[in-house]
Amino acid sequence: MKIFYREHLKPFLKKPYFGFIMVGLVLLIVRFLVDVLPPDLYGAIVITSYYYIAGLGFALLLGYGGLASLGTGAFVGIGAFGLHYVYRFLEMPLLVAILVGIVLSIIISIAFGFVSLRISGMYLAIVTMGLSQIIIEIIKNIPKYASGTSGGFLSGGPPRPLVFLGMELSQDGSVVFMAVFVVLSMTIVHNLITSPTGRALLAIKNSETAAQTMGINLLKYRLLAFVISGVLGSIAGVLSMMYIRNASVSQIGLTFALNILAAVIIGGTKSIWGILMGTFVIFGLDLAVFQRLELGNLSLIINGILIILVVMFYPGGLIQLVGDLKKQFKIIKKKLREKIYGPE
Amino acid sequence: MTFTDIISILLNALVGFSYLSLATFGIVLIFKTSSTTNFAQGSLGILGAYTTSYLIDKQGVSDLTGLPSVVITSPWQLVLPMLGGIMVSFIVGLLIDVVIFRNAKFTNAATKQIITMGLVIVITGLIPVIFGAATMRQSFVFSDKTITFLGVPLPVHQLITLALSAFLIIFIFMMLKYTKWGLGVRAVASNERVAGLMGINTNRINSLSWAIAGALGALAAITYTAAIGSLSSTSMIDMQVNAFYASILGGFSTFFGPLAGAFLLTTAQALFPAILVSYNMAPWSNTFLYIAIIIAVLIKPAGLFGKKVIKKV
Numbered sequence: 157m158k159i160f161y162r163e164h165l166k167p168f169l170k171k172p173y174f175g176f177i178m179v180g181l182v183l184l185i186v187r188f189l190v191d192v193l194p195p196d197l198y199g200a201i202v203i204t205s206y207y208y209i210a211g212l213g214f215a216l217l218l219g220y221g222g223l224a225s226l227g228t229g230a231f232v233g234i235g236a237f238g239l240h241y242v243y244r245f246l247e248m249p250l251l252v253a254i255l256v257g258i259v260l261s262i263i264i265s266i267a268f269g270f271v272s273l274r275i276s277g278m279y280l281a282i283v284t285m286g287l288s289q290i291i292i293e294i295i296k297n298i299p300k301y302a303s304g305t306s307g308g309f310l311s312g313g314p315p316r317p318l319v320f321l322g323m324e325l326s327q328d329g330s331v332v333f334m335a336v337f338v339v340l341s342m343t344i345v346h347n348l349i350t351s352p353t354g355r356a357l358l359a360i361k362n363s364e365t366a367a368q369t370m371g372i373n374l375l376k377y378r379l380l381a382f383v384i385s386g387v388l389g390s391i392a393g394v395l396s397m398m399y400i401r402n403a404s405v406s407q408i409g410l411t412f413a414l415n416i417l418a419a420v421i422i423g424g425t426k427s428i429w430g431i432l433m434g435t436f437v438i439f440g441l442d443l444a445v446f447q448r449l450e451l452g453n454l455s456l457i458i459n460g461i462l463i464i465l466v467v468m469f470y471p472g473g474l475i476q477l478v479g480d481l482k483k484q485f486k487i488i489k490k491k492l493r494e495k496i497y498g499p500e
Numbered sequence: 501m502t503f504t505d506i507i508s509i510l511l512n513a514l515v516g517f518s519y520l521s522l523a524t525f526g527i528v529l530i531f532k533t534s535s536t537t538n539f540a541q542g543s544l545g546i547l548g549a550y551t552t553s554y555l556i557d558k559q560g561v562s563d564l565t566g567l568p569s570v571v572i573t574s575p576w577q578l579v580l581p582m583l584g585g586i587m588v589s590f591i592v593g594l595l596i597d598v599v600i601f602r603n604a605k606f607t608n609a610a611t612k613q614i615i616t617m618g619l620v621i622v623i624t625g626l627i628p629v630i631f632g633a634a635t636m637r638q639s640f641v642f643s644d645k646t647i648t649f650l651g652v653p654l655p656v657h658q659l660i661t662l663a664l665s666a667f668l669i670i671f672i673f674m675m676l677k678y679t680k681w682g683l684g685v686r687a688v689a690s691n692e693r694v695a696g697l698m699g700i701n702t703n704r705i706n707s708l709s710w711a712i713a714g715a716l717g718a719l720a721a722i723t724y725t726a727a728i729g730s731l732s733s734t735s736m737i738d739m740q741v742n743a744f745y746a747s748i749l750g751g752f753s754t755f756f757g758p759l760a761g762a763f764l765l766t767t768a769q770a771l772f773p774a775i776l777v778s779y780n781m782a783p784w785s786n787t788f789l790y791i792a793i794i795i796a797v798l799i800k801p802a803g804l805f806g807k808k809v810i811k812k813v
Contacts, residue, residue: 224610271794275801278537278609278752282744283797286790289741293787410741414539414617421614456625463618467611468604 200440213388219425222361230288235393265386330398424473516766526713532689536612542736548718552585593714751803
């Protein structure tokens, strides 16, 4: 049994893709446990799962590209409002509406990429903030979204239920979409960062000049990083729209971009699993844990202090904490063994 | 466009500049010394504004309703609470540097951004705990009177603010130019490590910069929330974002640049709607404003008045 585990099962379990599929499976299970789980916890898990996609895209920019962009909100907005507009007012099928959002976000992320070639550092953060503000202003001024809040699919005008392949999608039904997209984007990001592309991005992050001397095309990789993060961001927006059925421009502004930035930094900028933890700390912890303890306003304070402490003392992110714990665990195990069997 | 329109646009720009210059200066001061964009600048100011409002409210409670109702009779009733609010922001700014930023000096810029964001969350949570559950508080203007200048009506409150901020900004510029503290700030801004080696107490410079930035933010918040007539924990966000745009428009590398950027920004803010309204596109003025800023920054990446920094490899 032990040999079977070590030779066949363990290599399989240690494969990264196994973990990704497990995440998808857990999401599916959560979807069917909707009546059993407390609604706060369920909501926290779902919110974490779709913002995790945006976080993954952003990690590619920050951890591998070294570009501290504050424009994530714009892409989430494009996804959410694009889906709403194309699906409800142009009456296209769902998949077409999603595709339109993705195409739009590709075009706009290319613009972001070109801007990043000319501006860097803190300036880039503020300029991308301005760019996303432009997108938000445009969304606000499209007449059908009076003042930038979509009424969702339910109120105002003729409502159109979400239909996918002839089936009507309920709120919980869209969790299945989330599972699919989370697994897909985890796989894509994992493959990208373990391929020459990831190494090229890292080289650019460390020194643009040196990377260019080694024959790395700055334009190509910058644009690639921005496009992928933009597409993942808009998918997060689409999923949030499918789940919440409502969107508001006040939710995709600077605060949201900062939250995503915080999620990625708290989790660990270069680790897929770390970002999952970071996203949960930022978007889910308050909902799932603090509010159930009925701390009131203290929950905000605790959350803020937690963010500051993690960032100050674990610059590598929460994933570093996990690594440290593992190390400690191994040391304790070794000590125990020495105590029982005597020193080797 | 008539002469009165032009005067009105210019005066509006000046009035907007009086708030924005204070906020911008705080942000630049921290950017120069701690090399991070301080997202907590607005919240720091709001903390001071809440203190001021609270202190004024304490002065009198209406017998009839049990709610605070204050009749301002002497100017000291306003000035002392304002000083109190500014002091609170000053001290909190000092504490932020001493407790947090001194220990996070050598982390990267994005990490420092996150710390300031965490501060925003903490302060937003603290305000209801300290000042009671009401999310909105009353804010107080210096004077309700309005005078007419060249056919343009102007509230006296905004004129006083303008004078106050002009005085403060000139005062700080003099300090930067002629005092030892100013020399220290400029040295730390150009290179913190070398400044430390040259015998400058960089810790003291940094914490004083945070404190002064907090005080400036508080003054901006107190006067601005009084002018717009509402005070909540988010009312300085727009101002703060505009201050960032002003800073990159003028360029962070000088102290003068961001202020010039702030003036350009407020002028454009007053000018664009006035032009666009005749094309029936007034709601789009913000969009055009941001596009104009970004084009300007793309053409001159170091800002309109910035110097290009050449990196040695």
